[in-house]
Amino acid sequence: MIDNTKRTADSRWLALVVLCTGMMMIILDQTIVNVALPAIRTDLGFGQAGLAWIVNAYLIAFGGLLLLAGRLGDLIGHKRVFVLGLVVFTVASLLCGLATSPGTLIGARFVQGVGGALATSVTLGMIVRMFPEPGERAKAIGVFSFVSAAGASIGLLLGGVLTQLLNWHWIFFVNIPVGVVAVLAAVRLVPGAPGIGLGKGADVVGAVLITSSVMLGVYTIVEVETHGWVSAHTLVLGALAIALLGGFAVRQAKAANPLLPLRVLRSRNVVGANGTQILLVAGMLGMFFLGALYMQLVLGYDAMEVGLAFLPLAVSIGTLSVGFSARLNARFGEPRVLLAGMALILVGLLMFTRAPADGDYVRHLLPVVLPLGIGFGMASPALTTLAMSGATPGDAGLASGLVNTTMQVGGALGLAVLATTSTSRTTALLAEGVPTAQALTSGFHLAFGISATLVALAAVVAVTVIRPIPATAGAPLPVAVG
Structure with a gap:
């Protein structure tokens, strides 16, 4: 006789794999493009200003629509919005790969951002609903956090491989089979529910x-x-x-019928976790991209070597997020685990400010990426759990969209602040006759120092605002089926 309870539990974990596959495809795309930008510029004749819009068009659509898309999932059903997002993203990926002019590629990238926002915005909401028991939910969020955090470094490696072995078109074409499989699997395996109705919040x-x-x-x-x-x-x-x-x-x-009911913002943990995330992601994402530039421009790494250099970070995040974060959160509580993780991140960033112009990977970079990976592997699941702790079944998509919105805004803000300050320092030193490698390194050191400051401020917000999750927050949410 078949154990229906076990079959239902197994199907939920299969559904989580589907959700994370869609998320991985979207997150990879955000970094995989950066490696291919020089090849795209040469092939399509982009100017320097226009080239930036390959990234910016995606970011604007993606970041701008996350909150709205999350609420739309609450209203018409999370599964519908997720599948629609995957379809839009996959079709737009095909258009990107077929692009023969700058305008076509930029337009397709904007549509990609729309699809990415639709799919990403509701993912956390579905995870919260599928895993109502606190222990299982912690494990599921750990898997989600690994995919979110490690996907960026894997994207750098994959982008280098595809661009060097094939051509830049394949960084987009690779999404098509993955997207098709994810859509078919989502229709079959991901639980669905009709939503609370447009009349409740249109x-x-x-x-x-x-x-x-x-x-x-x-x-x-x-x-x-x-x-x-x-x-x-x-x-x-x-x-x-x-x-x-x-x-x-x-x-x-x-x-x-407000789009963002103010009751969602009455939770200290929701507000504190999202505020912490803006600062933490601003420091981490800015460091991530400028760290890659340091390896390429100063140390002379190629695209694949950069991806390999960040691989221990991805492995560390995966080991902590999937294997240990749930146990740590259950034993010590999310706020303490979050602070411990941010302390390790701070150590890694401060060490990065000491990396020399002639740095050696084992002595100068590995001691940086390991504490960053371990720290983020601890901090990210705890922060995500805290941000979703105040979500009701009717607001889960909205809370998920809010988490992703603060992540995107924090990333854009951090990258802008760190890139401009680093460039200004380097330009000033070059004007004084400082050798290029030293000038670049000094600029990167300043950026990594600012990253450390942002993470320290995130820790201050966490200490002053966030509180341990009360036992009632772990009360089961209804799980949609069918």
Whole structure:
């Protein structure tokens, strides 16, 4: 006789594999493109300014739509939004691979961002609903955190392999078979539910305000390197983005069916975890990309060597996220594990500020990537659990979209701040006659120091705002079936 309980449990873990496959495809795409940019520029005739929009078009669509897409999942069903996102992302990947002009590629990348936002925004919400028991949920979030954190470093390695062995078109074509399989598997294996209905939260005005605010904010941040922090372009658009955000807040306080119910923000842990995440991701993601540049421009690594250099980081994150994070959280509590992880990250970043221009991997880089990987493998699952701890079944998609939105905004902000300060320091030193390798290294050291400061500020927010999850927060949520 078949044990239906065991079969249901097994199907949930298979569904988690499907969700993480879709997430991995989307996260890989965010870094795999960076390795191929020189080849794309040569083949399609991009100018330097236009080349940046291959990345920016995706970021603006992705970051701007996450919150709206998460709420849409609550209203019409998480599974529907997830599958729709995978379909849009896969079709857009085909269009990217077939692109023969800069305009076509940039437009397809924007559509890719839309699909990525739809699929990513509801993933955490589905995980929370599928795994209501705290122990299982912690393990599932650990797997999700590994995919989210390690996918970026794997993308660098895969991007180098595909670009060098085939051509840049294949960094997009590789998504097609993965996307097709993920869609078919999601339809078959991922649990679905109808959602709470459009009448419960179809706040069109609020949707326009928040989407416009986040898109404009991300656009302003990614253009800082071109225009500067105190330029009229940055100040005017930044002020407009803040004004739109203020209008959204006023709207949510008055709307009968708000897009972002204010009850979600009454949780200290939701607010504290998302605030911590903005600062932590700003420090980590900026370091990640500038660390890759340090390896390429100063140490002379090629694309595959950069990916291999970061591989211990990915392995460390995977080992902690999948194997030990759930046990650590259960034994010591998420806030303590989060702080311990951030302390290790801080150690790694401070060590990175000492990496010399003639650095050796074993002596100068491995002691950096290991504490970063172990620290993030501890911190990320704990932070995600805290951010989702206040989610009700009807708000799970919204909370998931909020987590991903703060991650994207934090990443864009950190990259803008660190890239501009690093470039300014390097430019000033070159003007003084400092050799290129030393000037670049000094600029990177400044950026890594700022990364460490951001992580330290994240720890301050965590200590002052976040509290241990009460036992009632682990009460089971209803699990959708069918």
